[in-house]
Amino acid sequence: xxxxxxxxxxxxxxxxxxxxxxxxxxxxxxxxxxxxxxxxxxxxxxxxxxxxxxxxxxxxxxxxxxxxxxxxxxxxxxxxxxxxxxxxxxxxxxxxxxxxxxxxxxxxxxxxxxxxxxxxxxxxxxxxxxxxxxxxxxxxxxxxxxxxxxxxxxxxxxxxxxxxxxxxxxxxxxxxxxxxxxxxxxxxxxxxxxxxxxxxxxxxxxxxxxxxxxxxxxxxxxxxxxxxxxxxxxxxxxxxxxxxxxxxxxxxxxxxxxxxxxxxxxxxxxxxxxxxxxxxxxxxxxxxxxxxxxxxxxxxxxxxxxxxxxxxxxxxxxxxxxxxxxxxxxxxxxxxxxxxxxxxxxxxxxxxxxxxxxxxxxxxxxxxxxxxxxxxxxxxxxxxxxxxxxxxxxxxxxxxxxxxxxxxxxxxxxxxxxxxxxxxxxxxxxxxxxxxxxxxxxxxxxxxxxxxxxxxxxxxxxxxxxxxxxxxxxxxxxxxxxxxxxxxxxxxxxxxxxxxxxxxxxxxxxxxxxxxxxxxxxxxxxxxxxxxxxxxxxxxxxxxxxxxxxxxxxxxxxxxxxxxxxxxxxxxx
Amino acid sequence: xxxxxxxxxxxxxxxxxxxxxxxxxxxxxxxxxxxxxxxxxxxxxxxxxxxxxxxxxxxxxxxxxxxxxxxxxxxxxxxxxxxxxxxxxxxxxxxxxxxxxxxxxxxxxxxxxxxxxxxxxxxxxxxxxxxxxxxxxxxxxxxxxxxxxxxxxxxxxxxxxxxxxxxxxxxxxxxxxxxxxxxxxxxxxxxxxxxxxxxxxxxxxxxxxxxxxxxxxxxxxxxxxxxxxxxxxxxxxxxxx
Ligand code: HEM
Ligand SMILES: [Cu+2]
Ligand SMILES: [Cu+2]
Numbered sequence: 126x127x128x129x130x131x132x133x134x135x136x137x138x139x140x141x142x143x144x145x146x147x148x149x150x151x152x153x154x155x156x157x158x159x160x161x162x163x164x165x166x167x168x169x170x171x172x173x174x175x176x177x178x179x180x181x182x183x184x185x186x187x188x189x190x191x192x193x194x195x196x197x198x199x200x201x202x203x204x205x206x207x208x209x210x211x212x213x214x215x216x217x218x219x220x221x222x223x224x225x226x227x228x229x230x231x232x233x234x235x236x237x238x239x240x241x242x243x244x245x246x247x248x249x250x251x252x253x254x255x256x257x258x259x260x261x262x263x264x265x266x267x268x269x270x271x272x273x274x275x276x277x278x279x280x281x282x283x284x285x286x287x288x289x290x291x292x293x294x295x296x297x298x299x300x301x302x303x304x305x306x307x308x309x310x311x312x313x314x315x316x317x318x319x320x321x322x323x324x325x326x327x328x329x330x331x332x333x334x335x336x337x338x339x340x341x342x343x344x345x346x347x348x349x350x351x352x353x354x355x356x357x358x359x360x361x362x363x364x365x366x367x368x369x370x371x372x373x374x375x376x377x378x379x380x381x382x383x384x385x386x387x388x389x390x391x392x393x394x395x396x397x398x399x400x401x402x403x404x405x406x407x408x409x410x411x412x413x414x415x416x417x418x419x420x421x422x423x424x425x426x427x428x429x430x431x432x433x434x435x436x437x438x439x440x441x442x443x444x445x446x447x448x449x450x451x452x453x454x455x456x457x458x459x460x461x462x463x464x465x466x467x468x469x470x471x472x473x474x475x476x477x478x479x480x481x482x483x484x485x486x487x488x489x490x491x492x493x494x495x496x497x498x499x500x501x502x503x504x505x506x507x508x509x510x511x512x513x514x515x516x517x518x519x520x521x522x523x524x525x526x527x528x529x530x531x532x533x534x535x536x537x538x539x540x541x542x543x544x545x546x547x548x549x550x551x552x553x554x555x556x557x558x559x560x561x562x563x564x565x566x567x568x569x570x571x572x573x574x575x576x577x578x579x580x581x582x583x584x585x586x587x588x589x590x591x592x593x594x595x596x597x598x599x600x601x602x603x604x605x606x607x608x609x610x611x612x613x614x615x616x617x618x619x620x621x622x623x624x625x626x627x628x629x630x631x632x633x634x635x636x637x638x639x640x641x642x643x644x645x646x647x648x649x650x651x652x653x654x655x656x657x658x659x660x661x662x663x664x665x666x667x668x669x670x671x672x673x674x675x676x677x678x679x680x681x682x683x684x685x686x687x688x689x690x691x692x693x694x695x696x697x698x
Numbered sequence: 699x700x701x702x703x704x705x706x707x708x709x710x711x712x713x714x715x716x717x718x719x720x721x722x723x724x725x726x727x728x729x730x731x732x733x734x735x736x737x738x739x740x741x742x743x744x745x746x747x748x749x750x751x752x753x754x755x756x757x758x759x760x761x762x763x764x765x766x767x768x769x770x771x772x773x774x775x776x777x778x779x780x781x782x783x784x785x786x787x788x789x790x791x792x793x794x795x796x797x798x799x800x801x802x803x804x805x806x807x808x809x810x811x812x813x814x815x816x817x818x819x820x821x822x823x824x825x826x827x828x829x830x831x832x833x834x835x836x837x838x839x840x841x842x843x844x845x846x847x848x849x850x851x852x853x854x855x856x857x858x859x860x861x862x863x864x865x866x867x868x869x870x871x872x873x874x875x876x877x878x879x880x881x882x883x884x885x886x887x888x889x890x891x892x893x894x895x896x897x898x899x900x901x902x903x904x905x906x907x908x909x910x911x912x913x914x915x916x917x918x919x920x921x922x923x924x925x926x927x928x929x930x931x932x933x934x935x936x937x938x939x
Contacts, residue, residue, distance in 0.1 A: 205893045280890040286867055287850040287892055293807065294892060379868020385851060386866060419743070425756030428765060450853070452866040455791040459784050466776040473728070473772050474765055478756065480732060481764060483739035485752035490744065498740060505732050509725040516779050518717035518786030522860040525853060525888040590703040591857040593888040597896035604704070604857065604884040682751040689751070 149665070159249035160665055165234030166556070167256050172226035175263060176541070179218040180625060182211045186597075187580075191611075191618035193598040208597035209278025210299070214270060216281030217303065220399070221310050222263055224541035228406040229314070229352075230259070232548055233321055233345040235556065239656035239663060240339050242330030242672040242694070248320045255316040262309035269302035277303035280595060282392055285377035285385045289369040301370045308363045311356050318349035330655060330694075333674035336426065337693065339654050340678075343430055344409030348402045351437050355398040362391035389451055393444035401440045404536070405433055407544035408475065411497045414551050415479060416679045417652045418494035419486030420689050423679040424478050432471035432478075439468040449520050458517040465515035472508060476501060487682070492566030496547030499574045500539045507535030510585065525595075528588030531581045538577055546573070546631070553635075554649045558661040559642030565634045572627025579620030583613035651690045654678045658694050707879035707904065708859035709840075713786045715860065720782045724775040790861070790873075797842040797874055801833065805845075805852030805865040808894030810885060817914065827917045831900035833885060836910045840876040853889035856902055864889050877904040 158164055181199075188195075189203040196202050203211075234252065238245055246252050270276035277299040279288040288304075291297035325346050329338070365376040366388065375381025377388050416423045423429070445453060445461040479501055488494070510532040514520045523529060546569075553561050584592075587610050592599055599605040599614075648657040655674065659667050672694035680691040699722065700706070700715040742748070754761060800821045802813035812833040816825035821844070835841060845854050847865035855862040859875050887898035905913065 205896055208896070209890070209893065278893070282890075284851055284890070287890065293850050379866075385868070420751040422753060422755055424754065425762065425765060427757065428762075449787075450862050451864045452869060452871055455787070458787055458791070462780060462783055462787070466780055469776060470769060470773055474769050476732065477765055477768050480736050480739065481756060483736070483743060485748075485754055486739070486743045487748045487751040488740055488744045490740075498736070501736055502733060505729055505736075509729045512721050512725050512779065513718060516717055516721055516783035518714055518783035518790070519721060521787070521790060521862050522714055522718070522857070524862055525855075586703070589700065591884070593855070593886050595890045595895060596886070599896075601897050602884045602886050602899050603882075603901075682753050684753050 157253065159245070159253055161234045161238050161246045161249065161252060162556075162663060162667075164252050164256050165231050165236075168226045168234060168259070169231035171256075171260060171263060172223050172231055175218050176223035176227070178267075179215050179223055180628075182215040182218070184621060184625060186211045186215070187618040187621050189597060190599070191615040193600055203597065205597045206275055206278055206295070209280075209595070210270065210276035210296075212595055213278050213280050213283075213303070214266070214276055217307065218266070219537065219541065220281065220403070221307060222266065224403040224537065225310075225314060226259060227545050228403050228410075228541065229345055229348055230255070230317055232341070232406060232410065232552075233317070233349070235552070236656060237321060237324055237342055237345065238328070239555070239659055239667060240342050240654050241325060241328060241333060242655040242658070242668065242674060243324070243328040244666045244668065244671065246320050247324045247328055251316050251320050255313045255320070258309055258316070259313035262306045262313060265302055265309065266306035269299050269306060272298035272302065275299055282389075282396070283366070284392075285366060285369065285388050286379075289366060289377050291370070301367060304363055304367050304370065308360060308367075311360055311363075314349075314352055315356065318353045321349045322346055330672050330674040333693075336430075337674055337677045339409075340412035340423065340426070340429055341406065341409030344405040344412075344433060347433055347437050348405040351398045351405075351440065352402045355395045355402075355441065358391045359395035362388055386448070386452055389448050390444070393447045394441070396447065397444045398437070398440045400536070401436055403540050405437070407500065407540040408433070408479075410544050410548040410551075411479065411500050413652075413654065414493050414497040414547055415482050416681055417551075417650050418489045418491055418497075419483055420489075420681045421482060421486035422681055424481040424484075426677065426679065429475055429478055432475045435471045436468060436475075439464060439471070443468055443515075446515050446517075446520070449517050450524050462515060462517045466512070469508070469512060469515070476505060476508070491550075492561070492563050492570055493547045493551035495567065495570045495574075496543050496550065499570070500543045500547060503535060503543060503574070503577070504539040507532060507537075507539065510535060523588070525593055526588040527584045527592040527594060530594055531584040531588055534581050534584075538581070542573070542577075546570075549635070551650070552656075553638070553642075554645035555656055555659075555661050555663070557639050557642070558645055559638050559640075560645050560649065561634050561638045561642060565630055569627055569630045569634065572630065573624060576620040576624035576627070580617045580624065583617045583620075587613045587617075648692070651688075653680060653690050653692050655693055658692065705858045705879065705881075705883075706860065707877055707881065707883065708856075708861065709876040709878055710786070710790050711858070711860040711878075713789060717779075717782045717786045721779055724779060728772065728775070794842070794872075794874060795840055795876075798839040799836075800842045800844065801835075802844045803833075803846070803854055803865070805847040805849075805854065805887065805891070807849050807892050808887070808898040810852075810854070810887070810898070810900040811848075812900070814914075827914065829917075831885075833900060833902040834910060834913050835877050835902060835904050836907050837877055837880050837904050840874060842872055842874050845871045845873070850891050851889045852887045852891050852898070854885070855888040856883060856885050858883045862888060877902075880904045880906060880909075 185197055185200045186208055188197040274296045277296050279294050287293045294300055368374040369376055375383040377383045377385050442464045446465045449458045513523050550561055550566055645661050647660050655672050658672050674693050682689045683691055700718050799819055800815050802821055804811040809830050812829055814827040815821050816827050818825055845865045847867045852865045854865055861875050881904055883902050885900040885902050
């Protein structure tokens, strides 16, 4: 299989065989592209755009939490329905329209063909369709916030009966549009996933064996498989919910023989693997960056691969830890506590392996390396705090408090923000042929990492003291109307303002360096993987001559060699 | 630790806090260890001190033990946590100790309706006392609750009892608690239930038996359950909406 070479990739290019790379019009190249890199860029920019919207929403509701009832600059007074809609759409956007498109679709599209040494995806048209459906879903979601009744406010988990009927949620158009947008987004990622997996299986460079595939490629592929295997039941559920909303069926309505808790099972059967769908690509990005800037072979490649697979498999049997107190049979909680605690084992193992990679290295703290290390440091906190929630006994208390919120933001922000920044700073030279400014990169790093902790550490405290989630004004509750808690909430919000301000530096750095940055050669970091063989930025068709693969991706500082790296395509001498 | 953040006022609050503390100690140990190793390596092996990296595959037996040992120890910690967690869970959610009294709890958009059993100590009789957003209990008595939802999901949560249970329309879910400290505490709804979710909160009053009698006497013997519309309006007024 490994030696089938580029035949499949060439087939995909029926429109323009790569012998003749004719000039493409602007429209062909940027608006209706088939090139995986351009599609990757479309996903990147759309995802970041949505991420900015999601961040602005968090600004709106964090201001309300810190200074309840005061007019928020840019947004005005926050009404309860607006608050709920902001929270709901923030969560949905951050996961479905920011984390997934950027981590899987943008990095996956850009990196997979380059890193396995082929000229494009196997199904470029499916790929283009995937983006177009994704874009449509994003437009529908944004539109859903401007229809009569306002955007959906029943939380990103969309539990019925609240989500199933406008009598309860009072968003007759917002709720179905939200659901439609989510369903379309799933379709887009199903199409993308098929494409990724086929490409990896059929279009690897000659000589690239299974254990020679870079970890980030593996991770994106495993994530796509997880997504495709878990989303089916939820799509069925979404259709049922849409029928409940629009034509009055009662799949989730107890009065008509339905069961509201069924939705929760369908949602979390998908929802928990989804966490790993975004986690694995982030771990993959970090696995590429650590060896390059520690000049050191990745510790225990096979262990990483197999723990990722084990985590993926286990992630299918933990879903009900989100439902301990939801009214499921209490005996079930015991089983799900066991599986949940078990899943902590491969994840810990993986993090130890990453830390072990740094041992004995020669570490250069560039901007991407700082972000990669921060990912580990912060994600560890997210992982450990999850155990309070996976242990059924303590979850009775912590469930649906800000402690949960702080926990999962300590996983999601490292994943979708910190690891994404690491990846952008690292592959920017490949994407645009120029470097981002390292000094401003570091300023941006500290301006992100420190305030991030400033936001969410206090929320662990307020959550443990009883702050519960999704409540537009906690001062309504006497126990929560206390100076210490109010101070912690304000501290968190001010940290957010600081963090948001520092992102301006990133955007200036990004766009300025896209055009004016210091020029980068093909392999500016002296890295081994095949994307660095292609010119920066890679032309249509990627490689002047398609590379062969001779070794694994992480052969750094191999004894007896003059050079401290050994590109995968360099023949052994 | 937990008690310094929020009072513990039920018979099982201490046991739940114990689970939290066990997780905090074991999890905290691994967290500190991992962070310490991470920061030490970054510091110790920075390029200026360590110009040449070593070549370590991490795949020899000798090297793998650095993964296998933590792996086994983490597994061991998980088992300890599991034992504490399941014991607490079993006690709170699966056991039903002999109870002294019953209370029916109904979640509405957006208020709690609490039906007290009244002087005869039985639910479903004429002397039941139904009040909105006020739950009255006697300290050190064990209560069985019957939890329902009238419209959407709600969550019946008493943080100082370390207790929480979602209310599901179409079902009656029962369970128990035993208050151990007198006082007045929050009963927030902790499941998203619509626009008024942020104001949906009652109070639980844990009385001495004498106080409880006084409260009961002050109530008309027969106060019929409020219709849902009435509840809505009350909730709205409370929130100043
Ligand atoms: C860094 C800036 C961010 C801040 C300050 C922030 C803050 C918040 C807050 C305060 C809430 C809860 C509001 C409430 O329950 O009343 C929330 C909810 C949520 N956030 Fe974020 N968040 C940020 C980034 C992210 C990212 C990057 C993700 C995921 C990739 C994410 C995913 C979610 C989800 C899933 C929810 C739950 C929404 C719901 O309850 O329906 N957030 N966020
Ligand atoms: Cu989960
Ligand atoms: Cu509620």
